[in-house]
Amino acid sequence: MIQASPATSGVSPALVPEEVDPESTLSFAQLPLAPGTLQNLRQLGYLRMTPIQAASLPLALAGRDLIAQAKTGSGKTAAFALCLLTKLNPRRFAVQALVLCPTRELADQVTQEIRRLARGEDNIKVLTLCGGSTMRPQISSLEHGAHVVVGTPGRIMDHLQRNTLDLAALDTLVLDEADRMLDMGFFDDIAFVAKACPKNRQTLLFSATYPEGIASLSRQFLRNPEQIKLLEQHADTKIRQRFYEVEPDQRLAAVALLLKHYRPVSTLAFCNTRQQCRDLLQVLRAEGFVAQALHGELEQRERDQVLIQFANRSCSVLVATDVAARGLDIEQLEAVINVDVTPDTEVHVHRIGRTGRVDQEGWAFSLVSGSQMARVDNIEKELGHEIEWHSLSELQAAPGKPPRPPMPPMVTLLILGGRKEKIRAGDVLGALTGDAGFSKEQVGKINVTDTATYVAVARGIAKEALRKLSAGTIKGKKVKVHLLQDAAG
Numbered sequence: 001m002i003q004a005s006p007a008t009s010g011v012s013p014a015l016v017p018e019e020v021d022p023e024s025t026l027s028f029a030q031l032p033l034a035p036g037t038l039q040n041l042r043q044l045g046y047l048r049m050t051p052i053q054a055a056s057l058p059l060a061l062a063g064r065d066l067i068a069q070a071k072t073g074s075g076k077t078a079a080f081a082l083c084l085l086t087k088l089n090p091r092r093f094a095v096q097a098l099v100l101c102p103t104r105e106l107a108d109q110v111t112q113e114i115r116r117l118a119r120g121e122d123n124i125k126v127l128t129l130c131g132g133s134t135m136r137p138q139i140s141s142l143e144h145g146a147h148v149v150v151g152t153p154g155r156i157m158d159h160l161q162r163n164t165l166d167l168a169a170l171d172t173l174v175l176d177e178a179d180r181m182l183d184m185g186f187f188d189d190i191a192f193v194a195k196a197c198p199k200n201r202q203t204l205l206f207s208a209t210y211p212e213g214i215a216s217l218s219r220q221f222l223r224n225p226e227q228i229k230l231l232e233q234h235a236d237t238k239i240r241q242r243f244y245e246v247e248p249d250q251r252l253a254a255v256a257l258l259l260k261h262y263r264p265v266s267t268l269a270f271c272n273t274r275q276q277c278r279d280l281l282q283v284l285r286a287e288g289f290v291a292q293a294l295h296g297e298l299e300q301r302e303r304d305q306v307l308i309q310f311a312n313r314s315c316s317v318l319v320a321t322d323v324a325a326r327g328l329d330i331e332q333l334e335a336v337i338n339v340d341v342t343p344d345t346e347v348h349v350h351r352i353g354r355t356g357r358v359d360q361e362g363w364a365f366s367l368v369s370g371s372q373m374a375r376v377d378n379i380e381k382e383l384g385h386e387i388e389w390h391s392l393s394e395l396q397a398a399p400g401k402p403p404r405p406p407m408p409p410m411v412t413l414l415i416l417g418g419r420k421e422k423i424r425a426g427d428v429l430g431a432l433t434g435d436a437g438f439s440k441e442q443v444g445k446i447n448v449t450d451t452a453t454y455v456a457v458a459r460g461i462a463k464e465a466l467r468k469l470s471a472g473t474i475k476g477k478k479v480k481v482h483l484l485q486d487a488a489g
């Protein structure tokens with residue numbers, strides 16, 4: 001029975017998640033954590049451990065090396081962060097923990113999560129070191145001292161070679177998204193970094209899948225690791241999977257057909273190759289879809305822009321390879337399309353697990369050509385039940401009504417100016433809802449980067465919002481605003 005406390009009165013008790021019984025194996029109170037940490041977890045709304053946390057934290061806190069496998073969004077960050085923070089001595093000014101991540105975005109996410117989890121402790125410094133930023137500020141930050149470093153393998157190796165990073169006092173090494181780091185060709189860099197760490201450190205390896213390279217990494221760099229594997233079955237009711245047989249030359253057109261029929265607001269379309277990504281993007285844009293592709297050739301800034309537009313709902317379709325998409329945590333994904341069904345069952349389960357998160361339902365469509373049938377047999381075995389075949393002919397539009405592509409609900413405006421100009425999200429929201437007279441509901445996500453601000457506005461008011469922002473001021477200053485192109489070119 002939950003009693004509405006004064007702080008939550010007015011909120012329906014059913015909406016207040018109940019803290020788990022402290023005696024339960026899922027309670028954080030079962031772990032050897034400081035009282036301040038436990039209180040901080042409660043404040044963060046972490047009321048019980050996720051399955052991967054419950055499986056890994058007791059072992060990690062006991063000092064064991066781990067290989068932990070669980071899908072994206074299962075709470076792996078806190079699983080290693082709580083371990084490294086618990087061992088940390090704040091009064092010792094040396095790098096005591098290092099987390100290697102595949103990309104800058106993931107490193108930023110991990111840094112933020114570690115900082116949130118460290119709030120219960122005094123002054124713990126967490127530093128991000130990634131490529132794509134200049135070395136000098138990183139070096140001076142290192143000189144000022146950091147307890148925890150989060151970074152990409154290449155850049156960390158760079159610092160080690162220049163002697164600007166000292167790992168002699170390191171207690172914990174974390175390899176986060178190890179599978180993706182291997183996909184990106186970081187094996188040698190990881191090996192270099194691991195060899196620069198003290199031998200008696202603890203090593204925690206996290207991964208969503210378990211390709212061969214992981215075994216090789218763990219043999220070389222982990223000591224008698226405990227292996228934890230949690231491949232949770234996705235609730236079938238939440239993800240509705242449908243398989244379509246296609247002729248190879250119908251494949252890309254079939255994607256457009258699916259999108260016009262089901263009209264999901266946000267779709268992630270997986271291709272097996274970069275060339276297929278390019279081809280699909282061309283087909284979708286020619287049909288009038290607002291689509292973007294995520295691939296390794298993008299510059300960091302372009303990649304950020306694509307992700308911001310997709311996450312703020314001003315781009316309907318994100319076309320990507322597994323390598324480019326792994327580790328992205330995208331909320332509100334209505335559909336996943338396997339443009340080519342993958343030969344790897346685990347990858348399939350991982351791909352479709354990106355939709356149907358939390359309490360939403362999601363679609364997962366797979367296009368299969370005759371020669372790929374064996375792949376579906378394997379998926380069927382893994383699922384343990386028969387899969388649903390559907391025919392493309394069901395998707396034909398009603399006669400006389402040419403189906404139009406669904407338009408994203410939002411449009412992104414780009415304001416030239418960001419953190420460096422002291423612009424904050426609240427300033428932009430204020431400018432739109434104040435003098436410009438728009439309602440809060442017409443304004444979506446606002447992303448402020450160092451030099452630019454991206455604001456999503458309802459499609460219907462985009463032109464007017466652009467005009468009013470350009471005519472008005474933000475923080476008393478005039479700003480340059482552009483409508484971000486719906487399609488490249």
Ligand code: ADP
Pocket residue numbers: 045046047048049050053070071072073074075076077078329
């Ligand atoms: P992963 O690394 O496995 O993809 P993350 O560590 O990014 O997953 O966690 C996914 C989300 O779940 C984050 O928003 C995080 O804040 C949240 N989260 C993690 N652990 C808990 C918990 N015990 N209770 C509630 N939310 C949690």
Ligand code: MG
Pocket residue numbers: 076077176177
């Ligand atoms: Mg993660």
